[in-house]
Amino acid sequence: MTEIEKTDNEQLILKAAEQEFLTKGYDGARTTSIAQKAGVTHAMLHYYFRTKKQLFDRIIEKTVETFKEAILAALGNPNMLFVDRLKDGIASQFDIMVANPLLPRFFLNATISSPELYDLLYERIASFVKVLIVDLQKEADAAAERGEIEKTDIQVLLITIMSLNVFPFIAYPFIGPVMGEMNPDREKFLAERKAENIELIMKRIIKQ
Amino acid sequence: MTEIEKTDNEQLILKAAEQEFLTKGYDGARTTSIAQKAGVTHAMLHYYFRTKKQLFDRIIEKTVETFKEAILAALGNPNMLFVDRLKDGIASQFDIMVANPLLPRFFLNATISSPELYDLLYERIASFVKVLIVDLQKEADAAAERGEIEKTDIQVLLITIMSLNVFPFIAYPFIGPVMGEMNPDREKFLAERKAENIELIMKRIIKQ
DNA sequence: AATTTGTTTAACAATTTTGTTAACGCAAAA
DNA sequence: TTTTGCGTTAACAAAATTGTTAAACAAATT
Numbered sequence: 343m344t345e346i347e348k349t350d351n352e353q354l355i356l357k358a359a360e361q362e363f364l365t366k367g368y369d370g371a372r373t374t375s376i377a378q379k380a381g382v383t384h385a386m387l388h389y390y391f392r393t394k395k396q397l398f399d400r401i402i403e404k405t406v407e408t409f410k411e412a413i414l415a416a417l418g419n420p421n422m423l424f425v426d427r428l429k430d431g432i433a434s435q436f437d438i439m440v441a442n443p444l445l446p447r448f449f450l451n452a453t454i455s456s457p458e459l460y461d462l463l464y465e466r467i468a469s470f471v472k473v474l475i476v477d478l479q480k481e482a483d484a485a486a487e488r489g490e491i492e493k494t495d496i497q498v499l500l501i502t503i504m505s506l507n508v509f510p511f512i513a514y515p516f517i518g519p520v521m522g523e524m525n526p527d528r529e530k531f532l533a534e535r536k537a538e539n540i541e542l543i544m545k546r547i548i549k550q
Numbered sequence: 551m552t553e554i555e556k557t558d559n560e561q562l563i564l565k566a567a568e569q570e571f572l573t574k575g576y577d578g579a580r581t582t583s584i585a586q587k588a589g590v591t592h593a594m595l596h597y598y599f600r601t602k603k604q605l606f607d608r609i610i611e612k613t614v615e616t617f618k619e620a621i622l623a624a625l626g627n628p629n630m631l632f633v634d635r636l637k638d639g640i641a642s643q644f645d646i647m648v649a650n651p652l653l654p655r656f657f658l659n660a661t662i663s664s665p666e667l668y669d670l671l672y673e674r675i676a677s678f679v680k681v682l683i684v685d686l687q688k689e690a691d692a693a694a695e696r697g698e699i700e701k702t703d704i705q706v707l708l709i710t711i712m713s714l715n716v717f718p719f720i721a722y723p724f725i726g727p728v729m730g731e732m733n734p735d736r737e738k739f740l741a742e743r744k745a746e747n748i749e750l751i752m753k754r755i756i757k758q
Numbered sequence: 759a760a761t762t763t764g765t766t767t768a769a770c771a772a773t774t775t776t777g778t779t780a781a782c783g784c785a786a787a788a
Numbered sequence: 789t790t791t792t793g794c795g796t797t798a799a800c801a802a803a804a805t806t807g808t809t810a811a812a813c814a815a816a817t818t
Contacts, residue, residue: 351795351796365662366577366662366663367575367577367659367662369574369575369577369578370577370662370663372774372775372776373775373776373777374774374775374776382796383796383797383798384775384776384777385777385778385779385796385797385798385799386795386796386797388776388777388778389795389796392777393776393777394775394776394777413728447658449724450655450658450720450721450724451575451659451662453723453724454573454574454575454578454659455574455578460723460726460727461727463724463727463728464727464728467727467728468727468728468729471728471729472729475729497729498742498743498746500729501717501718501721501725501743502714502746502750504717504721505713505714505717505718505721506710506713506714508713508717508721509709509712509713509716509717509720510709510713512658512717512720513658513709513712513713513716515661515668516657516658516661516671517709518668519668519669519671519672519675519676520621520671520672520675520676520679521676521679521680521683521705521708534706535706535709538706538710541754542710542750542754545753545754546749546750546753546754550758559765559766580804580805580806581805581806581807582804582805582806590766591766591767591768592805592806592807593766593767593768593769593807593808593809594765594766594767596806596807596808597765597766600807601806601807602805602806602807759818760817760818761816761817761818762815762816762817762818763814763815763816763817764813764814764815764816765812765813765814765815766811766812766813766814767810767811767812767813768809768810768811768812769808769809769810769811770807770808770809770810771806771807771808771809772805772806772807772808773804773805773806773807774803774804774805774806775802775803775804775805776801776802776803776804777800777801777802777803778799778800778801778802779798779799779800779801780797780798780799780800781796781797781798781799782795782796782797782798783794783795783796783797784793784794784795784796785792785793785794785795786791786792786793786794787790787791787792787793788789788790788791788792
């Protein structure tokens, strides 16, 4: 075996594990299934990652970065004016969701089997978010002062944005069955949804 | 054992199973754990329900009714005028979520391990929803005609309502860690959220 | 009391899933 | 060439989880 192929097996397992864990969750994932997807014996999986839990932690480690990005995205670009910053932030977050549609479900699920995830999220994400919220709140207050927008609580607003941007991806499998195939075209559905979310927030904060 | 206790065993198992499945999902649930919670041997569980899957189906059967109620609730009371109907519907759905906070997660999770759930949801819920959407769309069109609200697509609106009303419950475990304990008082958080959701929808549809 | 019926228990069996080990192979270094 | 070390395989072991059974039991019916 050449060196490239060697290092590849570890990567193949990681890739297969990501797919397995993201679609089935920790409890539903099977190490044998991961090994099979990766095209290696399941002994190899244990050789490289020892236990299922350690392999899972590697996937968490990798995805938590994207998760963080997704949350921070909503807070927008600090160099833009408040309203534009917000529009841009909402759109950016939505785009990240489009690119990683399995992520929300995965994290919601992960909290069930690994409660220690809370601490990880806190140490990795909370500090950033807290600072940015304070910053954004100041801008919101200033914009409200100038009469551009209504007085707005950024924490409340952030939950609204997350709700609107994240829920459609979590619930996508339900939307068909429950609504009755109203959305044959995923692309179109997502484009409309993105525009609608921005519209909703704007109507909420812009002073009439 | 008295007679009351005897007949109760089946119920005790169902109750324990509901708690286990709702908090841990199908894959994470353990029949031994359910039996233990119910205070019976795990052989009893198999005596009454044969397999884990059959027990799970009983829980699905029970909870799908509440799930249906929750969705229909958002469509409001047909005897009310459009705007009031909507306000009332949003509030009602939110209240159902408060009363059944584990339900959304459970159903999102359940789709992973039982894909046949789609068919169940379709046959149980879709027919109702479809009719009510058509009904509500007519009312919305009429209200828009009268200049009371903006032209509104009810399917889009329904997804918005679900997003706003459901997401906070799914994500509740995250809100603390990520936002940094901004919500020490759950009651207060929920009351504010409910009002905010109604406000958001109203600002979106009411013609200024 | 004897019979029937449904319930309960404890021990066991089967299956699934995860984890381990010893032996083997191969490429690079000594 | 021998050695060293990592990667690989196959077979095995262990653990966890679900499912079964025979026998005991209890309550109601005859």
